[in-house]
Amino acid sequence: MRLWGLLVCLGLSLAGCATTPANVVDTGERYSSMSGGVEDYRLGAGDKVKLTVFNEPTLSGDFSVSADGSLSLPLLGDMAVVGKKSSDVAVDIQKQLANGYLRDPKVSLEIIGYRPFFILGEVKTPGQYPYASGLTALNAIAVAQGFTPRAERKVVYIRRAGSSSEEAYRLSPDLRVWPGDTIRLGEKYF
Structure with missing residues (x-):
């Protein structure tokens, strides 16, 4: 009987060591x-994107999302993008460029590095x-x-x-x- 009790105690103590x-x-x-x-990807710090502004090679290029969650873009400066979809960011950039910088801009933004x-x-x-x-x-x-x-x-x-x-x-x-x-x-x- 004592051996049985010892085996039960040993079994319970081993069961307590399970890691799952x-x-x-x-x-x-x-x-x-x-x-x-x-x-359904949302941009975050460390992502790399390729911005294409059609017929505007000086505004196009590869950019990285900074640690504070923004893209530093020509003409527009720092733009908060963390938590946004790339398609939504492209629309925002297009609207800002149309507001006094370019007439009818066409913009695309693709993620080139996660x-x-x-x-x-x-x-x-x-x-x-x-x-x-x-x-x-x-x-x-x-x-x-x-x-x-x-x-x-x-x-x-x-x-x-x-x-x-x-x-x-x-x-x-x-x-x-x-x-x-x-x-x-x-x-x-x-």
Whole structure:
């Protein structure tokens, strides 16, 4: 009887060492290939854009969104763009250029470089990596040269850019990563 009690206590103490949190997200916008992410992308610090003002090569060029969330543009100066879609920013630029600078300007704005994502924890080479459209958590782990032997392979923690907390997600082939995300792989104990 004492041996049985000892085994029960040992089993309960090992169960307490499990690293999988109780509130793991396994559905939602990160698991859907068409919602959120790049399709509904909002500009943020570190993004690179190409501005084309047709027939105005001196106003066109490649620009980066600064740390304060603005683009520094010829004639217009600093323009706040953080949190806006590129199509909305193009319309704003077109309106401002039409207001006393150009007659009937035609403007396009495309994203040529997304802000990087970060990966840390139990991967072989944690760090900052460039984002590529359609990136999944498994792709991000592969970019960081894979799992370490002690990595938890069922759950990954993701903190969205601008958020102060991370969420636990079930690691699956369709789990999406977005530009600016911080991914953390936990350590398993057994």
